[in-house]
Amino acid sequence: MKMKQAKPKRKRGVVLTPVGLKRLQQAILSLEIAENKGIRLTLEQLGNRMNVSARTLSRLWSLSTGVDQKTLKLCFSALNLELHSEDHTVVSEADEAEAFDSFSESSYTQENLSQFSFANLFIKEHSEQGEQPENPSYPDGPVPLDSPFYVERPPIEELVHRELTQPGCVIRIQAPRQMGKSSLVLRLLAFAQKQGYRTVNLNCYQIDSECLTDLNKLLRCLCWQIATELGIDPNLKGKWDEEIGCKLSSSFYFQNYLLKQCQSPVVLVFNEADRFFEHPHICQEFFALLRSWSEEARHNLNWQKLKLVVVCSTEKYLSLDINCSPFNIGLPIRLNEFTQLQVEDLARRYGLDWRTSEESAQLMSLVGGHPALIQMSLYYLCCQGITMQKLIQDAMTNGGIYRYHLWRHWRELQEDPSLARTYAEMVTAKQSVYLNPIDTYKLESLGLIRFEGDDILPRCELYRAYFAKQLAATI
Secondary structure, three states: OOOOOOOOOOOOEEEEOHHHHHHHHHHHHHHHHHHOOOOOOOHHHHHHHHOOOHHHHHHHHOOOOOEOHHHHHHHHHHOOOOOOHHHEEEEOHHHHHHHHHHHHHOOOOHHHHHHOOHHHHHHHHHHHOOOOOOOOOOOOOOOOOOOOOOOOOOOHHHHHHHHHOOOOOEEEEEOOOOOOHHHHHHHHHHHHHHOOOEEEEEEHHHOOHHHHHOHHHHHHHHHHHHHHHOOOOOOHHHHOOHHHOHHHHHHHHHHHHHHHHOOOOEEEEEEOHHHHHHOHHHHHHHHHHHHHHHHHOOOOHHHHOEEEEEEEOOOOOOOOOOOOOHHHOOEEEEOOOOOHHHHHHHHHHOOOOOOOOHHHHHHHHHHOOOHHHHHHHHHHHHHOOOOHHHHHHHOOOOOOOOHHHHHHHHHHHHOOHHHHHHHHHHHHOOOOOOOOHHHHHHHHHHOOEEEEOOEEEEOOHHHHHHHHHHHHOOO
16 A cells, blocks of 8 residues: 655745834835825735735734745835845744734734734834834934834825825914924925925024014025025025015015926925914014915916925914915814824834723823823833833822923913913813913913813813912912
């Protein structure tokens, strides 16, 4: 009787290393920005491009389930990448079977995977393996472009990218401080540069105070800086005509000099535009000029190259003429707080093992979904060894982790005693209190209040408790 011939042993597969996944992730993000207006590609769309199935890609992203090396090369070559030895490692058949069983039984369906950003996938897989991102830095200022700790807030990024491709567009980004405006602007500018646009990012707090009392000085200052940023000789002496007035002169300077020399569109960002609100006359004239430029874009090809982005804490404070204001044109973007799901996702990126929603609920009961406070909390929980109980216990004290954030708000309230008294009434009241529009504007611009229907309430429990104690002692 013939012995049954044993089947040839199946070849061992290969899996991506974190290095390989990161290279793929960066290439996919570049592809999405360059060819898909920054909109995420689904697994099916990526699979079609790479000539592999969505199921194969799901196995690939798991970092534990093997595929054959030929498939891996196919995926890399579809993104114009060469497969390197450090991009993959060999996995045994037994290991692969075990990993695949675990992967199949997990809750990560194909639909769920297709909704993840690839930056999140990289962090997620590290977290599942018990690893933490390397040396997270203290979360202060804008989240860097290459940081895994940027939280997207759909559909904001997609809306901004889409609008930025429109001729002569205007985008208005409005939110209190530390809500993520600068982080969004960094990504907006990166997307613009991927499209081949020229970019100029102006911080209005870098403008000398004397320029904000004289419109001619202000416009000359801005034109010089913009020309310099674009690599164009400012040539203000030759191109500026004092006889026709500074607004008309600056308009001609843009249309017939700067924009005429730029073959590609120019994205011009006015960051911290609230600075102009401190100077009512200048504010009225300057924003009326910006509005006239956007209206020119409707019929002038040169002006269509200019894409304006105005970034500020509130929509307006002054009574700007509705026909002159830029705050009722263009795409309005308001940055809201993080949701509980976003907080939990960010916690995973920091490597925190939150198995239930209890931890996120505890944290959000204290600081809500305030982006800066959430990032700060997760940093201390991950990197400084502080426990959730200790964090909450010390939160309202002058030695707690939020002390510098709270001191900044305290100083701002002390500069306006009337506003401090109003806020003291609010944080000690048992229910919502009435605020006049000016105080509402000021407190919203500071980020100290939130709206719940018609009610105006303290932004979060941290603010309510801290300022109730501090203001009661001084007012």
